[in-house]
Amino acid sequence: MQRSIDVGIRNEQNGFGEYIKQLRLNRRITLRAFAQAVNMDPGNYSKIERGRLDPPRDGDRLDVFRQALGIDSESEEWREVRRLAAIDRGELPPRVLNDQQLMAKLPALFRRLEGDPVDDALLDELIATIKREY
Numbered sequence: 001m002q003r004s005i006d007v008g009i010r011n012e013q014n015g016f017g018e019y020i021k022q023l024r025l026n027r028r029i030t031l032r033a034f035a036q037a038v039n040m041d042p043g044n045y046s047k048i049e050r051g052r053l054d055p056p057r058d059g060d061r062l063d064v065f066r067q068a069l070g071i072d073s074e075s076e077e078w079r080e081v082r083r084l085a086a087i088d089r090g091e092l093p094p095r096v097l098n099d100q101q102l103m104a105k106l107p108a109l110f111r112r113l114e115g116d117p118v119d120d121a122l123l124d125e126l127i128a129t130i131k132r133e134y
Helices: 016-026 031-037 042-049 059-069 076-088 100-113 120-133
Strands: none
Touching (some): 016 042, 016 059, 016 076, 059 076, 100 120
16 A cells, blocks of 8 residues: 655654544544444545555545544645545645646656656646646
8 A cells, every 4th residue: 555645734754554543633523423424334434544454446436534623625625635536646746637737747747756867848848837736
């Protein structure tokens, strides 16, 4: 399982599991009560919080977590839940995948991250797009 990367929004280096755990604890919901609310075995749900199991892949299943935590579907918390779930599964976050302009520029970013030379103007444009959108 791939560990999450720091996306600059959260303070923790842990990913989805730690974030969900903090949301749950902030709402004073026990692990067992939350597992029951999302129709999961407490042991398996605990593995998600500890990063031993990947977050749910299915959007409807992830939405059950949102509802159990009482998170508004338009909130920054929900965006972060979805973002961290994707990253922990080794996927690109949904907003990135839905942005065709950004997706077109990602190969340049990946080349740069792998050490290959990339046109600085293209990289600057990509950085500006990311800052503007996210």
